[in-house]
Amino acid sequence: MRYRLVIFxxxxxxxxxxxxxxACMQAAARDAGWGHLEEAAVRDIIGLGLPEAIDRLCPGIxxxxxxxxxxxxxxxFVEGNRTPMPFFAGVEAGIATLREPRARRLAVATGKSRRGLERVFRESGSGGWFHASRTADETRSKPHPQMLEELLVELDVPVEEAVMVGDTEYDMEMARALGMDRVAVTWGVHAPERxxxxRPVYTAQAVTELFDWLNR
Known part of the structure; x- marks a missing residue:
């Protein structure tokens, strides 16, 4: 088992x-009279807590x-938009393989709020996959490492036996600040060169590749 704790x-x-x-951030900005937000700008802030994201998108608001x-x-996000939000193909099967060794722990560290994460847990039936989670309204936002620090303490795992998996530089820098191994995935919002x-220990180009590597 490569890691005792995998944090996603x-x-x-x-x-x-x-x-x-x-789509929801662009609509909200129009509603608030801020004007149009470029798609690339919104994609760039995905992963931050909502207050930090708004501050970055709308300086001086x-x-x-x-x-x-x-x-x-x-x-x-909750009521007005129905854009589908599926798991990436292979995620559900991959998580199932990680859960097989009983000593391994799985966790989530997200820019979502607690209400938002619990909502998607219920809607997707995925809440039971994870042993712990932290959200941006419970701790400081990424890239500050507080989420990871608290997860390590709660699950009683030393940092050298844990890994952070993410698609943004905020995930990578959060883990780097603790000296935690980090795995980058390239199907998300930040470019591979970013x-x-x-310096991730591994960069996965596909979902199956990610889980194969984690299970080695």
Whole structure:
């Protein structure tokens, strides 16, 4: 068993949710009177907590408009937008292979809120896959390593026996700050060369490749 703890990012790593996030953020910005947000700009902030994402997308936004944009994003994501959010092909089977050694622990570290993560757990039936999780409204946002620090303590696993898997530089830098091994996946939102700057121990080009490597 290569690692006793495998920690996954959610959006863009396990779930193909970028299109919905982009559409909802663009709609929320229009509702708040901010104007058009470019798709590339929105994709760039996926993985951050929502407040940090809004601050980066809308520099100088005032408190009232900030709150309106935040609430409209939540509305569109939960009620107004029905863009499908499937798991990437092979994720469900891959997670099942990781769960076979009983000593291995699986966790999620995500920029979602706790309500948002619990919602997708219920809707996808995936909550039982993981032993622990941390969200951006419970800790500091990525790339600060607080999420990972707390997961290591909760699951009683030393950092050298854990790995972070993600599709953004925020995931890579969060793990790097702790000296934790990190695996980059290239099917998400950040380009491979951007991920490479954080020196991942492995870069997976396909879902099956990722799980094959983790199971070695």
């Amino acid at each position: 990012d959610w959006d863009g790593t396990l779930m193909d949710s970028a299109a919905r996030i982009v 005032d408190a009232e408009r900030f709150e309106l944009l935040r609430s409209r994003y939540a509305h569109h 991920l490479a700057a954080s």
